[in-house]
Amino acid sequence: EVQLQQSGAELGKPGTSVKLSCKVSGYNIRNTYMHWVNQRPGKGLEWIGRIDPANGNTIYAEKFKSKATLTADTSSNTAYMQLSQLKSDDTAIYFCAMGVNWFAYWGQGTLVTVSS
C-alpha cells in the first residue's frame, strides 16, 4: 500500500524558514514526480511545483520560485519543501502528492501558521 506521511504542523515567525517533509512508503520515488500543493484557509488548491527525485530536476510555478525549494532524498524515499521568508499569507495547508501527471496519492497535509 502506498502511503505519504507528512511532517507535523509548523508555527513560523515572519521572515524565517520552515522545512516540510513527505515520506513515501510502498513506492520508490525515483520512478515518479513529487509535487507540492497548497491550500490557504477556506480557499482552493494551488500547485507550487514538482521535483523529479531521480535527478533532482525541479519546476516551480512562477510565484513560488523565490518562496519554495524542493528537494528529495532517494535513500530515505522522502521529499522536502523549504519555505523561506515566511509572511502571513504563507499560512496554509501544504500537501505533497505523487504522480507523473495525475496525483493518485496525497499526503495528509501540513499546516503552516505564520505568526509573530
Added chain:
Amino acid sequence: ETVMTQSPTSMSTSIGERVTLNCKASQSVGINVDWYQQTPGQSPKLLIYGASNRHTGVPDRFTGSGFGRDFTLTISNMEAEDLAVYYCLQYGSIPYTFGAGTKLELK
C-alpha cells in the same frame, strides 16, 4: 499560464440527482485534465485522469469527458457521500493549474 474556470461555483443538489460540473481552460490542454474530490478536513482524492479515465476504486456514477478547452464531470446518481468540493486540474502546460472548485451542497 492556463486558467481553469469552473462552473458553477456552488450547486444545491438532491440525493439521486444527476449533476454536471464544468471546467473551461483558457487555452487547449488536450486531454490533460484531472478531477479531484475534497471533503472537509481531508486531502483531495483523484477521481478522473486524462479527462475521462476513472481512477481505481472510483464508483462508475462518476464520468469525465472533454477535450481541448471544455471538460465535464458528471455524477449520474448523487449520493450523500458525494457532497464535497470538486476541482479540475490541467497538466498540459506548466504551471499546472487548478480550477477554483465547485461545492456541492444539499438542497
